[in-house]
Amino acid sequence: MPEQKILLxxxxxxxxxxxxxxxxxxxxxxxxxxxxDTMHAGPGSVGVAAPQIGVSLRVCVVDVSASRHxxxxxxxxxxxxxxxxxxxxxxxxxxxxxxxxxxxxGDVQRFTDITVGxxxxxxxxxxxxxxxxxxxxxxxxxxxxxxxxxxxxxxSLKTGLFRRKSYK
Amino acid sequence: xxxxxxxxxxxxTIISKDRPGIVADTTEVLYRLGCNIEDSSCTMLGGDFAMIxxxxxxxxxxxxRLAEEFKALQERTGLAVHLRTLHEDELIHSQEEGxxxxxxxxxxxxxxIVYRVTRALADRGVNITDLNTRLIGTKSEPVYVLMLxxxxxxxxxxxxxxxxxxxxxxxxxxxxxxxAITPVSL
Numbered sequence: 001m002p003e004q005k006i007l008l009x010x011x012x013x014x015x016x017x018x019x020x021x022x023x024x025x026x027x028x029x030x031x032x033x034x035x036x037d038t039m040h041a042g043p044g045s046v047g048v049a050a051p052q053i054g055v056s057l058r059v060c061v062v063d064v065s066a067s068r069h070x071x072x073x074x075x076x077x078x079x080x081x082x083x084x085x086x087x088x089x090x091x092x093x094x095x096x097x098x099x100x101x102x103x104x105x106g107d108v109q110r111f112t113d114i115t116v117g118x119x120x121x122x123x124x125x126x127x128x129x130x131x132x133x134x135x136x137x138x139x140x141x142x143x144x145x146x147x148x149x150x151x152x153x154x155x156s157l158k159t160g161l162f163r164r165k166s167y168k
Numbered sequence: 169x170x171x172x173x174x175x176x177x178x179x180x181t182i183i184s185k186d187r188p189g190i191v192a193d194t195t196e197v198l199y200r201l202g203c204n205i206e207d208s209s210c211t212m213l214g215g216d217f218a219m220i221x222x223x224x225x226x227x228x229x230x231x232x233r234l235a236e237e238f239k240a241l242q243e244r245t246g247l248a249v250h251l252r253t254l255h256e257d258e259l260i261h262s263q264e265e266g267x268x269x270x271x272x273x274x275x276x277x278x279x280x281i282v283y284r285v286t287r288a289l290a291d292r293g294v295n296i297t298d299l300n301t302r303l304i305g306t307k308s309e310p311v312y313v314l315m316l317x318x319x320x321x322x323x324x325x326x327x328x329x330x331x332x333x334x335x336x337x338x339x340x341x342x343x344x345x346x347x348a349i350t351p352v353s354l
């Protein structure tokens with residue numbers, strides 16, 4: 001199947017934790033193809049998670065290699081099945097938007113460096129270190145597998161500087 | 169204008185001495201009248217709380233109903249309300265495509281920091297989308313902080329903007345930083 005429609009919040013699947021993939025079969029391979037096609041169809045899209053196309057399974061794809069922020073630091077196309085963040089370091093705030101929550105953006109804090117473990121499309125275990133924008137994209141897509149949206153992680157409405165006076 | 173044809177739009181501004189309940193009091197009136205809050209920004213300014221709201225109501229609707237309700241609220245709570253009808257041409261937002269950046273300016277307090285910076289930006293067609301200022305520091309050494317977000321015109325870079333503001337940095341003896349904060353779509 002080609003590109004799938006991206007579900008928009010308040011679709012309930014977007015807030016539901018997804019199930020782990022137990023066996024990589026034709027169904028999962030078809031899902032991976034759909035995810036990649038859907039990612040490539042979205043303007044500027046650098047990742048899609050299965051719940052966003054209506055499948056509540058722990059699968060996501062990320063590819064920041066064509067993006068302005070990720071082109072110099074990436075692993076190309078990543079197909080991640082049952083991904084787990086094994087370690088995370090550093091923190092940086094980026095203003096994120098999401099295809100499932102159009103017309104809104106917010107400042108979200110993420111790890112700058114992560115080690116992520118997952119199963120590849122061929123069923124092999126893989127571990128890799130990602131940093132910068134690729135790390136942000138992986139964390140954003142993995143949040144979808146837990147029913148988390150960037151709206152659940154917005155850190156501030158304004159810079160902290162402007163809040164201090166009220167503490168006096 | 170499509171669906172907005174059937175809606176009356178109003179801009180409401182409220183500034184009141186801060187206390188718990190200002191938002192609740194205001195939105196209770198709007199809720200009872202059947203108004204929808206389309207867009208709003210509310211914050212503390214000094215010891216006051218300021219609210220700016222765009223609200224809609226299905227036509228036909230008399231603005232005087234809003235005015236009467238708010239007059240009663242004002243008499244009861246001291247909230248001062250200003251109400252204005254928005255016309256159709258004010259409802260169209262232009263879809264800007266340039267880079268979004270955050271510009272920080274801070275240094276010893278002096279008259280004209282906001283004016284000089286924003287005039288320089290305006291002259292180059294930079295559109296401010298959000299702006300905050302605050303006086304911090306001590307009485308003997310007051311420090312002024314200006315933070316703003318702005319959309320650069322097509323083709324203008326963060327570096328161009330920083331270079332353009334460079335002369336103000338030495339003239340006003342302030343620190344000026346320009347950072348790209350264009351949202352990433354994931």
